[in-house]
Amino acid sequence: MTDQQPDSTHFGFKTVKQTEKVSLVANVFHSVAAKYDLMNDVMSLGIHRLWKRFTIDCSGVRPGHQVLDLAGGTGDITALFSKRVGPTGKVILADINESMLNVGRDKLRDLGLVNNIDYVQANAEALPFADNSFDIISIGFGLRNVTDKDAALRSMYRVLKPGGRLLVLEFSKPEYEWLSKVYDLYSFKLLPTIGGLVANDKESYQYLAESIRMHPDQDTLKQMMETAGFEHVSYHNLTGGIVALHKGYKF
């Protein structure tokens, strides 16, 4: 898309070599892991909890389901799924970043959620699971950081059971011009400052704001999911399109 050379990709507004992006993103998340939950609440005024609940409501989760929470980070979506699949189901929390996975594991254990959750450190582009393994795959605020998004979507399609669904919760493009302006002001001026104050890490939150702008918009992502093989792909804009939930089925 915006890439000029075949072996380069974007890291925020910077263009970097594809091989470097993984370690650059990893550094960002090693750096923010400890304060990740607190920053989420501060940045979104707690609304991220409702976005995640909306994702669960669209998932059709039932007791006994096998669920993969990709880029699960600190485990918010896993916690919601874990209660709903019950003792007969299973949730796998997968993240490429070890620091985030550790924070997530500690948090879920503190919540008493231990019986039906497995933790796997995995790259979304090459998922280490058998074909047709999951009823539901969710990826919340993670696809943006994946280097090769098409490969990741194909990999998710492969491990999803026929009849299963993929849910992609991700920052997207605001629906209104005025909201877009307010949002730009907020995320480029205010957000890095808050990040500097709360998490003592201005650069990581600068990257966050930039990476959101580089992420494909609603219709482009829908197209990408269809190209990867998903059917009946649809999306819901949440909070004026600041976030969008894409849903696709494998038949």
Next chain:
Amino acid sequence: MLSLVPQLICATLEKVLHKVVAMDPASPLLLQKVQGKQLALQLQELPWRFVLSATADTLLLNQHNEKVDCVIATDLATLQKLNDPSQLTRLIKQDKLQIEGDLQVAQQFSTLLQHLNPDWEQQLSGWLGDALAHKVATAIKQLHLYIQAQLQQLEQATVELAQDELALSPTQAEMNQFSREVSQLHARLEQLSRHKAFRQE
């Protein structure tokens, strides 16, 4: 923004339900019967369908239109009448209540909610100490009884005022007599009209 309202309602109610369930020492036993079951509630007054699901230790609330074990569609006024099981068939016949799916699931959830008896006093004692907590609980119970008695008295007084003092509405005896007279009049009319018909022939 408005699209997330049902999620906000669910998140809030789920927290309250969790607290209430945790306060009742008998809840694990009650939850065992409905564990893993889902009951959907569609109220006419609300545009969303809420789904209640039970786990081993709590109740969860969601908003979706996916397949569930049982769906109850009704309105708020009828929902309050559901406490009385003898009304069920009448409400279904009147089309005020529709139940789809496993009726047993609906009954199990209803039993659970009716038998949920949170031990408020025990919770309160953690804050106030046993003695004061007991006093507060007793005071609240007495207040409840007092209000009920007062309400009953007020109702009685209003009835007496309307019937005896201001003579606005009839007493039971007057009402009975009036309806008896109406029936008699009706019978007399019937008799007369038959008589007339007979004459005309």
